[in-house]
Amino acid sequence: MSAMLLNKDKWPEFVGKLSGKVWVPKVEEGEAIRFGPLSGEESKLPEYCNTRVPPKEIVFPETETLYCFQADEHEMTAPEIDERKIIIGIRPCDARAMKIVEKLFRWDVDDPYYLKHRELVTLVGLACNAPGLNCFCTSVGGGPASTEGLDIIMFDLEDRYLLETITEKGEALLKEVEGLLEEAGQDVLAQKEKLIEAAENKISRSVDTEGIAEGLPGLWEDPLWKRVSASCLGCGTCTYLCPTCHCFDIQDETEGFEARRYRTWDSCMFEEYTRHASGHNPRPTRRERTRNRINHKYSYYVDKFDLIACVGCGRCINYCPVNIDIVEILRQVKEAL
């Protein structure tokens, strides 16, 4: 592991030298909405707490062709996934989410699409100096400078970045830009520790997760679900913006004699998510759907992989149109235990 310093003036040179498509947060409508490929005009990273749409869409695209086929032939062609991507500025929570979701895509049967994407990306994270209002990563096993899932972690030290490599992939990446970097001294590392501590102290929200995973099954018919889901609109904002939500739907699309099979994101908050062909729906109302969302993250996933499928990024709280707040729901769960 090496710790190097990069002067911020050298940013354009730095991103220019990397071999692979560089993705950074893009500002649209005055806000960093999502990651996008570098256009070459950026001289630095934008100011952002986190992007609205998580970078999960880079490794798990919202729509992904699985294969194409033709009516009069017996062959299927799968798309080639071969683009190397370097994601710069991903927050530690989102990188951690990729690591959590990877467990699922490796379990049972390996998912070639997800794993190929995952293999081809290099994650260069940016530690948080100023976590958002609804961040609670420290409660669910992460932190503003968590390195899980990352290849390199950067720290913003005002006029320069401190880059620390975590994996061999990260080492290889830094080799490409060696000339631009200088070795970091002990004083910088001490400054980094201070930054991390300051950031951790700024996190104001927290969840006490103890006993929740074991307790949730017992609350199956608890009145709390009715209460917390009463105002739910049944839209997909919370799940689509969640970095760990990974449900997808498979659909076919035809035109003339050609067709493709693709997968798209799906959301357990949608009515048709569990609707059977017969018309029966085992989760007939938003109460059951909300219950499933919480259970999946805080109970089923823990049972299966011993990990909470929530990284505390706070997006579902920030962007819920009706202020359904997962921290508050968990507090009520805890109370009902």
Next chain:
Amino acid sequence: MSEDFEPNIVAFLCNWCSYAGADLAGTSRIHYPANIKVIRVMCSGRVNPLYVMNALQQGADGVLVSGCHPGDCHYMEGNYYARRRLGIFKDLLEFVGVDPRRFHMSWVSASEGHKWKEVVEKTVEDVRAAGPFEGFRRRQIDW
């Protein structure tokens, strides 16, 4: 625009007037451009704007909807509803940035073979001027 661009136009014709009008044009040996692909519907009021949108999405360069003259609808008032609905739809398409020359509506009665020819000529001319419509095609991306 390339000279040899032949527009692909979908026309929704009502069974009672416009379809018969087009039929008359045919039996009267009136020549009109062959770019029109006719779909017969029972009434212009049956034309859901989604048909128009889907036609454009699936590769049509323009769409024409034609029905009976106001007051002559076989179902008394179907074309009045169509006029209101598709008039607003045309405004919407234009606001989203679809060239207004791509979508037309006309009244052609069963006896107006010549008018049908004029309507088709005008539509084809307009769509030709607007050029191929690639922007909205469904099968453009990531297949």
Next chain:
Amino acid sequence: MDLEQLRKTAAEVVAKDDVKYLIGWKKGTYGYRVSPVFIENEADTEDLIFSPLCTANLVTYLTLVEKPPLPRGQKPDTRKVALMVKGCDSRAVAQILVEKGIEREQIIVIGCPCPGVIDVNLLVAKYPEVAENTELKWSGEDFVLIRGGEEIPVKREEVLAEKCRLCRYPNPVVSDIMIGEPVKPWQTEEDTGVSELEGKNVAERWEYWEEQFARCIRCYSCRNVCPLCYCEDCILDRLNPTWINRAVNFSENTAFHIARAFHLAGRCVECGECERVCPVKIPLGRLNRKLAREVRDNYGFEPGLDPDGKPFQASYKPDDPEDFIL
């Protein structure tokens, strides 16, 4: 508005035997958030608030009610639902009544004359949100922010929501009980968002919307939050026929937004909810307001004013404009 009076009235309404619950607003869990609340007993009416932060249109919940199959022998709950409405929200009630989506006897409308609500994004940009729940009140023409015991005056034009700048009906058009005095309608501003786009040529407009629609993630929050999007079987959820594919790409996204806007033509009451909830900030209101403008200017029709009227697209006039017809 007098909150005491609101809570007292609400308590009286909820106490009635034939009322299932009252839908109102309460303080949210943090910052400027306000959350819809369903009140079933008198004691809970203490939570009710009405402030410039109450942006959510509660009428959505009237048509969002799920009706899962009942166990054998169980009768459906036919008690009334009471709800609080602002001016724009009440127009949605009127429009749903026109469409016979709900029955008038089934609802109790508590009208709240509204001097205008805020756009939370503008407020946050000006006065960053803090963790504790913060109050905002009307004060004369302007607002006052109450935070940590401190009162900060906030200028109206700085934070007023766009829909309120254009609002012509601040007082509820349908109501059973009115809380407080009607407010005086204010001078509306020009809808620059729509006018600006109208001034561009088609190619420029296409480019503009291409950028906007390409961003859509199809979470359908705009559809779900809309009080007038209440089809039981939405074309977006239908697979046979598939009008709009589930694939998220520019073509399908555009088709979705055209279909959504068109389904609201002559129905949209301009409550601005679609725009407010969009997680990727697509200015959806512009599409709806453009159509509302066309309907108003060319057909002399305005939705959601007369509960006994006829729906725009299910009626016609023999002399409707037809200058676009060949």
